[in-house]
Amino acid sequence: MCRTCHWLTSGAVRRFLEGEQCAKMELTGWVKNYGWGRKGISSAVAQLAMANDPDFRLNEEETYAEMWMGTHVCGVSVVKETGETLDRVLKKDLSYLFKVLSINKALSIQVHPNKCEAERLHKERPDIYKDPNHKPELAIALTPFLALVGFMSAEDIRDYIDEFQPLSKLIGKEAVDQLHDSTDAESVKWCYEKLMKTEESVIAKCISEIAKDYQKELKSNDLLEVFTKVNKDFPGDVGVLSLFFLNLIRLQPGQAIYLGANEIHAYLDGDCVECMACSDNVIRAGLTPKYKDVDQLLESVIFESSYKDRKEFIPYRIDGQVQVYIPPVTDFAVINVNIEHSLESYKLEIQAFGSIMIVLKGSRILKLKTQQGDKEILVTRGSIVYIPVEAAPEIEFAKSDDCDEDFSGYIATSNYFRVP
Numbered sequence: 001m002c003r004t005c006h007w008l009t010s011g012a013v014r015r016f017l018e019g020e021q022c023a024k025m026e027l028t029g030w031v032k033n034y035g036w037g038r039k040g041i042s043s044a045v046a047q048l049a050m051a052n053d054p055d056f057r058l059n060e061e062e063t064y065a066e067m068w069m070g071t072h073v074c075g076v077s078v079v080k081e082t083g084e085t086l087d088r089v090l091k092k093d094l095s096y097l098f099k100v101l102s103i104n105k106a107l108s109i110q111v112h113p114n115k116c117e118a119e120r121l122h123k124e125r126p127d128i129y130k131d132p133n134h135k136p137e138l139a140i141a142l143t144p145f146l147a148l149v150g151f152m153s154a155e156d157i158r159d160y161i162d163e164f165q166p167l168s169k170l171i172g173k174e175a176v177d178q179l180h181d182s183t184d185a186e187s188v189k190w191c192y193e194k195l196m197k198t199e200e201s202v203i204a205k206c207i208s209e210i211a212k213d214y215q216k217e218l219k220s221n222d223l224l225e226v227f228t229k230v231n232k233d234f235p236g237d238v239g240v241l242s243l244f245f246l247n248l249i250r251l252q253p254g255q256a257i258y259l260g261a262n263e264i265h266a267y268l269d270g271d272c273v274e275c276m277a278c279s280d281n282v283i284r285a286g287l288t289p290k291y292k293d294v295d296q297l298l299e300s301v302i303f304e305s306s307y308k309d310r311k312e313f314i315p316y317r318i319d320g321q322v323q324v325y326i327p328p329v330t331d332f333a334v335i336n337v338n339i340e341h342s343l344e345s346y347k348l349e350i351q352a353f354g355s356i357m358i359v360l361k362g363s364r365i366l367k368l369k370t371q372q373g374d375k376e377i378l379v380t381r382g383s384i385v386y387i388p389v390e391a392a393p394e395i396e397f398a399k400s401d402d403c404d405e406d407f408s409g410y411i412a413t414s415n416y417f418r419v420p
């Protein structure tokens, strides 16, 4: 019997499996140690990697930022049994890329190009834009999660600029007057462009004046904590002043945000599950030591305001156990499965697309059809399983004897929930 797979050890199943290869379904994710990740065991990524792989060696001084699950060339998953990469086994790429993120330090202010722009950018600058695909993305909070998403209304931005005079001075009378005359996307664009194109030393001076003289105003707008955090993460960076332009979103576990092409955003703090089209194209303009492409960001970004209460992305509830996050693109959807420990069995209908599941909590016996016949796998926290096309039309989560914890997992799949 395969050493690394968590197969059942009951007599009947053991006899069934003896001498037979394990199905190539259990995966190891690809861990990324970016500097913004949480350190050591405090990182959800490190915790899941340890639970997934007995050979994973934790370094308490190391940051663990992302775990990638899928076939993207920059971090392809590995089949546990054989050590082969998933793309080689499948002989194709999946349409989505699935991740867990654990954020300590703010991520860059960014947008993702649409398909057409991605093709052009990849052709012109393949060293920066690594693939020709768009990258709509969905983030589902696992812990309280903080992010900047989309521009505030022009009125709110105008009020902030008026209240924080060093910012008003930096942007300049002409652009600020224009914003007062007409509170529209064009005026916001002018002000934001002025900000993004200001010399670094002037930006840093403006931030330090606000930090010194505007504590009361930051506090009354509920911005003090986040202003201090972002300024600590990237001292004097232009991204700190983006707090006066972008919606500050606070998500509770299970709440989600969806970012379409060219919607500006920056994740600031917390853990999440993230799913996106299979791409790594990012246009960055602040809060990053990486290459900033300010001109491209200003050309691509949507300046129209998106109101806070519209930004939470609501999943569609199928029943008491399952809800589905269905974005407006065909590349991906995310199924969230929560099963009470007392429930003997739950059958989930799925369609014939290869899916990837990560287990966050509890334990179940996953029963599914594969090319090698019916299989049963004990899945526990940290398990990552590729659910093959042959598993359709349903997989079963049966009760595992030794577990009295509720089960929770996320499944990334192609978006067959939407009629194109």
Ligand SMILES: [Zn+2]
Binding pocket: 110, 112, 137, 259, 265
């Ligand atoms: Zn993004």
